[in-house]
Amino acid sequence: MFYREAGQFKTSYAADQAVFPILQDKVGIAAMMIVAFVIIPLTANDFVLNSILIPTLVFTLATIGLNVLLGYAGQLSLGTGAFMGVGAYACYKLTTFFPDTNIIVLVLASGIFSALVGILFGLPSLRIKGLYLAVTTLAAQFFLEWCFIRIPWLYNYNDSGAIEVPQRLAFGVIATGPSATPLTRYLIVLSVTVLITWLVSNLIRGRIGRSWMMIRDMDIAAELMGIKPLNAKLSAFAVSSYIAGVSGAMMVFFWLGAAEVESFDINHSFLILFMCILGGLGSLIGSYMGAAFIWVLPIFLRATLPTEPWLWALANPVTSLALVAAVAGLIAIWSGRGALAFLGVVVATAVLGFAFPGGAAAFQLNAAMVEHINFMLIGALIIFFLIAEPAGLARLWQIGKQKLRVWPFPY
Amino acid sequence: MDFFYAILIDPFVQMAAQPDFFLQVVWEGFVSGVLYALIALGFVLIFKASGVFNFAQGIMVVFAALSLVGLYQAGVPAWLALLLALGIMALLAIAVERFVMRPLVNQPDIILLMATIGLTYFLIGFGEFVFGGEPKTMITKELGLPTGSTSFEIGERGLIILQHIDIAAMVIAIIMVASLAVFFSKTRIGRALRAVADDHQAALSVGISLNQIWAIVWFASGIVALATGIMWGAKSDVSFALQIVAYKALPVLILGGFTSIPGAIVGGLIIGIGEKLGELYWGPLVGGGIESWLAYMIALVFLLFRPQGLFGEKIIERV
Numbered sequence: 001m002f003y004r005e006a007g008q009f010k011t012s013y014a015a016d017q018a019v020f021p022i023l024q025d026k027v028g029i030a031a032m033m034i035v036a037f038v039i040i041p042l043t044a045n046d047f048v049l050n051s052i053l054i055p056t057l058v059f060t061l062a063t064i065g066l067n068v069l070l071g072y073a074g075q076l077s078l079g080t081g082a083f084m085g086v087g088a089y090a091c092y093k094l095t096t097f098f099p100d101t102n103i104i105v106l107v108l109a110s111g112i113f114s115a116l117v118g119i120l121f122g123l124p125s126l127r128i129k130g131l132y133l134a135v136t137t138l139a140a141q142f143f144l145e146w147c148f149i150r151i152p153w154l155y156n157y158n159d160s161g162a163i164e165v166p167q168r169l170a171f172g173v174i175a176t177g178p179s180a181t182p183l184t185r186y187l188i189v190l191s192v193t194v195l196i197t198w199l200v201s202n203l204i205r206g207r208i209g210r211s212w213m214m215i216r217d218m219d220i221a222a223e224l225m226g227i228k229p230l231n232a233k234l235s236a237f238a239v240s241s242y243i244a245g246v247s248g249a250m251m252v253f254f255w256l257g258a259a260e261v262e263s264f265d266i267n268h269s270f271l272i273l274f275m276c277i278l279g280g281l282g283s284l285i286g287s288y289m290g291a292a293f294i295w296v297l298p299i300f301l302r303a304t305l306p307t308e309p310w311l312w313a314l315a316n317p318v319t320s321l322a323l324v325a326a327v328a329g330l331i332a333i334w335s336g337r338g339a340l341a342f343l344g345v346v347v348a349t350a351v352l353g354f355a356f357p358g359g360a361a362a363f364q365l366n367a368a369m370v371e372h373i374n375f376m377l378i379g380a381l382i383i384f385f386l387i388a389e390p391a392g393l394a395r396l397w398q399i400g401k402q403k404l405r406v407w408p409f410p411y
Numbered sequence: 412m413d414f415f416y417a418i419l420i421d422p423f424v425q426m427a428a429q430p431d432f433f434l435q436v437v438w439e440g441f442v443s444g445v446l447y448a449l450i451a452l453g454f455v456l457i458f459k460a461s462g463v464f465n466f467a468q469g470i471m472v473v474f475a476a477l478s479l480v481g482l483y484q485a486g487v488p489a490w491l492a493l494l495l496a497l498g499i500m501a502l503l504a505i506a507v508e509r510f511v512m513r514p515l516v517n518q519p520d521i522i523l524l525m526a527t528i529g530l531t532y533f534l535i536g537f538g539e540f541v542f543g544g545e546p547k548t549m550i551t552k553e554l555g556l557p558t559g560s561t562s563f564e565i566g567e568r569g570l571i572i573l574q575h576i577d578i579a580a581m582v583i584a585i586i587m588v589a590s591l592a593v594f595f596s597k598t599r600i601g602r603a604l605r606a607v608a609d610d611h612q613a614a615l616s617v618g619i620s621l622n623q624i625w626a627i628v629w630f631a632s633g634i635v636a637l638a639t640g641i642m643w644g645a646k647s648d649v650s651f652a653l654q655i656v657a658y659k660a661l662p663v664l665i666l667g668g669f670t671s672i673p674g675a676i677v678g679g680l681i682i683g684i685g686e687k688l689g690e691l692y693w694g695p696l697v698g699g700g701i702e703s704w705l706a707y708m709i710a711l712v713f714l715l716f717r718p719q720g721l722f723g724e725k726i727i728e729r730v
Binding site for chain 2: 132138383
């Protein structure tokens with residue numbers, strides 16, 4: 001009803017192959033662009049920009065990079081963090097050599113270095129695949145981390161071993177360093193991310209992207225049909241590492257302001273892998289959603305946990321009973337026993353209703369415990385999401401679109 | 412010329428000049444190789460039976476050791492703590508099978524891998540929440556494990572020091588591998604495990620319960636994890652840093668092949684010894700610290716020549 005193709009006729013091949021063939025998509029994307037480029041800059045405060053939007057965009061870009069490799073070309077990599085590091089250190093060296101050049105140009109150029117490193121470590125993919133390949137990318141991860149520590153030239157021989165972002169200009173505006181405003185940095189990061197998303201979306205619709213997908217679906221068959229695995233796999237590694245490198249450079253220059261080798265460790269590689277898989281493999285919109293979800297979730301938990309009274313439940317027998325009932329209810333829903341589910345939820349609400357007012361302030365969590373609960377919840381949520389929707393958030397997005405298409409009918 | 416001399420000749424000259432030091436290094440490498448092999452063994456057990464690449468094996472080692480030490484500190488006698496820790500690993504195995512594996516049956520490998528990474532995060536949070544994040548000392552003496560050391564004199568000035576705990580680790584590893592081998596080949600459950608590993612559908616059709624088998628396999632690798640945790644905890648502390656060290660089990664698996672128990676052992680020893688020799692004899696040439704990546708590079712080079720690992724089944728692909 002709200003979202004349908006009916007009546008929208010295409011009269012040329014160009015119209016048929018457009019990125020957004022339907023009017024509603026065009027309106028939707030335009031609305032999102034207006035929100036991102038106009039409304040958010042007008043309304044958001046520095047905290048939101050610095051701690052939520054900029055990192056989300058930076059990680060989105062890295063996720064898109066991994067998605068090119070994993071989601072489109074089917075090559076599993078656990079070295080994304082290190083490739084981001086290559087981009088960051090390359091950008092740092094470039095700013096040292098070319099202090100007067102526009103910083104955006106340098107950020108985009110630094111990706112080239114990580115692309116070269118990516119091609120180098122992508123070479124084993126010609127011979128090995130799957131989980132074996134994942135382990136060889138771990139070699140890249142640990143070797144590059146070691147390089148970031150042991151080659152002092154990379155951080156200009158300073159004593160701390162960290163890279164400090166100098167003040168640099170972009171189009172005459174201070175874009176990096178302590179005196180750059182969050183708004184400037186947000187707009188630069190947003191523009192680069194949108195630009196690269198657009199380029200990638202066209203790349204994967206074209207000849208190269210199709211050859212990646214053929215390699216992903218069945219590499220031997222693709223080879224028989226005339227796709228050169230050498231070109232397809234290495235170009236996927238190059239594009240993926242380029243994007244990861246740009247994202248790493250932006251992470252240090254427009255978000256962190258300074259970075260050590262810990263900023264590019266294996267946990268970051270895993271973080272981005274999470275974003276990629278939760279968002280949905282082989283989906284660009286999924287990359288945005290996955291990155292936003294994984295990044296915002298801990299912030300949300302941190303902001304809500306210590307004050308929320310329900311955690312008191314952990315220390316009180318009555319409320320823990322209620323929690324058990326609630327969990328039992330959820331399991332019953334999940335296993336399809338409606339009556340049992342209803343009972344569980346009723347018992348849970350009743351007991352919670354009695355127990356809550358009494359002990360709201362009795363149980364205080366310290367920061368470390370919040371952090372641990374955070375970890376547990378992230379782990380549990382990942383497993384839950386994988387069970388509920390293995391195709392990721394992007395699939396939910398599609399389901400939503402389909403609902404809009406057929407509304408008000410069920411199908 | 413000097414460069415090639417430093418790489419190709421000098422290390423061997425050093426080895427020959429100080430044979431006792433060389434032997435000591437090999438022994439150290441051997442011992443850490445045994446521990447890598449034990450972690451890899453846990454991986455292999457689960458991979459063989461369910462095709463799941465269990466990333467959580469490292470944290471299971473930490474978790475098992477933490478439960479043991481945590482229970483002991485709570486006042487439980489050591490032998491009971493050991494039994495209870497085994498019980499916790501059994502509960503964990505059943506929970507993993509019910510809440511992670513069963514709903515995800517038939518999903519692609521990458522999804523299952525992700526689920527075990529999610530499990531890793533959960534166990535890190537849970538372990539720290541319950542036992543606290545600070546490192547703990549393993550209750551080596553209380554468990555009746557030896558703590559002393561013996562030194563052998565070799566030649567005129569040579570000296571090799573063997574820690575008793577290392578020897579105990581080796582003995583336990585041998586016992587464990589042997590009993591696993593017996594378990595796999597002689598018992599009813601072991602045969603069922605091998606059947607499942609061979610072909611899920613065929614195993615199902617002759618009446619083997621996949622769910623039961625998976626719970627058993629996770630428990631078996633939980634036992635391996637507990638043993639590994641005790642040994643490793645006795646060498647250093649029991650802390651979450653162990654989990655990072657457990658990544659070293661990955662190149663071991665690569666070398667040995669994902670499905671081979673002897674492969675895990677041999678791979679562990681190659682990686683352990685190669686890493687220590689590389690660090691001590693070649694490491695100084697590039698500034699040291701190469702231990703962090705050398706294992707992966709060794710595995711990478713091996714893979715280029717044998718993509719299926721040393722003992723892995725030959726990969727046959729059809730369109």
